[in-house]
Each structure stands twice: as structure tokens, then as C-alpha cells.
């Protein structure tokens with residue numbers, strides 16, 4: 189038999205959920221990095237564009253300043269002045285930092301100082317004011333160039349970050365995919381094929397084939413179920429073999445008794461005296477009755493087990509059924525001396541098959557007789573509660589241990605000392621199935637060495653049914 193290795197393992201569902209959560213988290217991180225990078229690159233691009241525009245306007249202003257310094261005509265000078273001021277005013281729109289704003293204001297003030305000075309000097313050039321204005325404008329160009337360089341560097345930095353994040357996240361997703369694939373191969377596909385192979389071998393007749401209980405929890409569960417099923421088939425086979433052995437054994441006893449009895453009546457031998465002949469015939473009759481009962485139980489068992497038990501139900505007074513069943517034992521010593529029957533005064537009507545319920549009572553009484561000493565009394569009682577008719581058979585016999593209370597209802601199950609009394613172990617199996625087929629139930633209370641009480645509950649007929657049955661009895 190293959191060894192079964194219980195293995196602590198994740199379930200397929202939790203593994204897939206975890207993988208999806210991790211891959212989802214990585215996707216969210218990738219999207220975050222992508223959004224951050226693009227918005228930073230977009231900001232640096234607009235910074236660069238603003239700086240380029242500023243530089244263009246400042247250079248326009250520088251050219252304007254040069255032309256102004258060289259122009260002689262007052263009208264032209266005024267035009268240039270207004271263009272100069274316009275350029276510097278437009279440059280304000282492209283300021284991207286406080287320091288740039290300060291430098292721009294400084295440049296505008298220097299240009300204004302130059303223009304004031306040139307107006308006062310009356311077409312005479314003021315080289316100091318001109319140089320100051322140029323220097324201030326150059327400073328503005330320089331700061332914009334500095335901004336462009338910083339934006340370029342920031343863009344490069346973020347480009348590197350985006351590259352690294354992309355590679356790392358890509359590698360992580362690839363690693364997860366590979367790990368999942370390997371896990372599936374090792375933990376799912378291989379055990380899956382092994383299980384399929386075990387099922388195939390079992391189907392081909394290798395009854396000892398059992399699945400290894402490893403892999404994901406779902407597969408472990410499937411393997412466990414297969415193993416339980418295979419164990420149960422194996423134990424059923426064992427039970428069948430034991431049953432056949434038991435049947436052979438149980439049939440041999442009455443058959444040997446019959447053979448012995450018949451031997452005494454050999455064809456060439458003179459007949460024994462009448463009293464002995466009668467005793468021999470009584471033995472033969474008893475053994476035939478015993479064989480008939482055994483065969484009847486087997487037939488019942490197979491009928492019940494295949495679900496073909498047909499009930500012929502009608503309203504019956506359970507007191508009468510019990511009285512008739514107990515009456516069957518009246519010719520025996522036990523029946524005459526040990527059976528104490530307590531029946532209520534009023535009818536106890538139930539919708540049932542009287543023959544089958546009679547069989548149930550006979551079985552319970554016969555067990556009570558078999559499994560208790562010949563000196564002890566057996567009480568049979570009928571009673572009712574608000575919903576049921578209750579039949580109770582109590583003995584002071586060997587009793588049944590707690591762990592056997594359920595097992596005694598299994599077919600061919602005999603507990604305690606099997607040699608003490610003859611039987612096939614089918615009686616209580618049939619009893620339980622018959623009672624349940626009536627919608628009733630059976631319970632047992634028993635203490636080893638003290639005795640047992642078997643109780644069956646059958647649904648009590650409604651008051652209206654009781655009245656109509658009583659009326660029909662009165663008419664007949």
C-alpha cells in the first residue's frame with residue numbers, strides 16, 4: 189500500500205487569490221510610478237518651454253536696448269522704448285520661480301533707469317546705465333538657462349527612476365509568474381496525475397492502491413475522499429467474505445443437526461420407537477424452522493438494502509400486534525415464564541404494516557430472550573405520548589457497551605461473545621430499516637451486565653382516525 193503523506197499546503201484558491209493580489213499591487217505601483225514620471229516630465233517640459241520663451245523675450249529686449257542706444261530719431265526711440273517695455277512685461281508671464289521674478293524686476297528697473305537716464309542726457313549715451321541694463325538682462329538669461337539645465341537634469345533623473353522601476357517591477361512580475369508555474373507543476377499537476385494514476389490502477393483491480401494526500405488542499409481533500417472510498421470498499425469486501433464465512437458456519441449447524449437426525453432414519457434401518465421418532469422429527473422441524481428464519485432474514489436484508497421494501501399500511505392497534513407477536517413465544521419456556529406484557533386500556537392506533545411491525549417486535553423479544561439469562565424476566569410494554577406509540581422491550585441481560593450502541597444496527601454486526609447465542613447479525617438491521625420506513629425511529633438504552641431497553645416510536649394516528657376505526661370496529 190502506498191504511504192499517505194499528509195502535507196501542510198495552501199489551497200489552490202488562496203494561492204491564486206494571493207498571486208492576483210500581489211500582481212494587482214505591482215500593477216498599481218507601476219501605474220503610480222508611470223503617472224508620477226509623466227507628470228514630472230510634463231512639468232519639466234513646460235519649465236523648459238517657459239525658460240526658452242523668457243530667453244527669447246530677454247534677447248528681444250537686449251536687441252531693443254542696443255537699437256535704442258544707437259537710434260537718433262526721437263520717434264523711433266519712443267517706439268523702441270515701448271517695444272522694450274512690452275517684451276519685459278511679456279517675460280513676466282513665463283516666470284517660474286521667486287528668484288527669477290526678483291531678477292526680472294531688477295532687469296526691468298535697470299532698463300527703466302537707463303531709459304530715464306537716456307531721456308535726461310538728451311540723446312547722449314549713458315554707458316553706465318546701458319551696461320547695468322545689459323548686465324541685468326544677461327542675469328535674466330543666465331537664470332533661465334540655469335532653470336533649463338535643472339529641468340533637464342530632473343528629467344534625466346526621473347527617466348533613470350522610471351527605467352529602474354520598470355525593470356524591477358517587470359522582473360518581479362516575471363518571478364511571480366515563474367514561481368506560480370513551478371508551484372502548479374510541482375504541487376498541482378504532478379499530484380493530480382498521481383491521483384489519476386492511482387484511480388486508474390484501483391479501477392483495474394489493484395485494491396491496495398491509495399492516493400498520496402499531498403498537493404493543494406482541494407487535491408488533498410479529493411485524495412482523502414478517494415482513500416476513504418477505497419478503504420470502505422476494502423472493508424465491505426472483508427465484510428462480504430466474513431459474511432459468507434458466517435453464513436456457511438451458521439448453515440452448517442442446522443444442516444449437521446438435520447443430517448444426524450436423518451441418519452437415524454436410514455432406509456435400511458428399522459424405524460426407532462415412536463417417542464424417539466417424534467423427538468427426531470421435532471429436531472428436524474426446529475432446524476427447518478431455524479433455516480427458514482435465516483433465509484427469511486437474508487431475503488429481507490437484500491430487499492431492504494436495495495430499497496424495495498413494500499409496506500402494506502393500514503390503521504392498526506399496536507397493542508394487538510404486540511400481543512400476537514409475544515404469543516408466538518407462548519409455547520417456549522421463556523414465553524411462558526419470563527415474558528411480562530403491559531398493555532394500556534385504550535387502543536394505540538398507528539398507520540403501519542402489521543406484519544412488518546410484528547416482525548420487529550418478534551426480533552426484539554427474541555434478542556431479549558437470547559441475550560439474557562433464562563432466569564431473568566423480560567418486560568414488553570406499549571405506551572403513547574402526544575405524538576407516538578412507543579413499544580418497549582426490556583431485559584436484564586448481558587447489555588451492550590456504549591461504543592456498540594450504533595454498531596449493532598449494521599448488517600452482520602454481532603458484538604460481545606458471538607458463541608453465546610446463534611444468529612446472523614441481521615435482526616436489528618432489518619428492525620431499524622422497517623421502523624424507519626414507517627417514519628418512526630428506534631433507540632437503545634443499555635448498560636453492560638445490567639440489561640437493555642429497546643424502544644421503537646411509531647407515529648400515533650390522529651384522533652379522527654381513531655374515532656373512525658373505533659366506529660368501523662363497532663359496526664363489524
Ligand SMILES: Nc1ncnc2c1ncn2[C@@H]1O[C@H](COP(=O)(O)OP(=O)(O)OP(=O)(O)O)[C@@H](O)[C@H]1O
Nearest residue numbers: 555556559587596602603611612613614615616640
Ligand atoms: N437485548 C440485547 N442484549 C444484548 N445484546 C444485544 C441485544 N440485542 C442485540 N444485541 C447485540 O446486537 C447484535 C446484533 O443483533 P441482531 O439482532 O442484529 O443480530 P443477532 O441477534 O446476532 O442475529 P439475528 O440476525 O439472528 O437476529 C447481537 O449479536 C448482540 O450482540
Ligand SMILES: [Mg+2]
Nearest residue numbers: 555611615616
Ligand atoms: Mg437478533
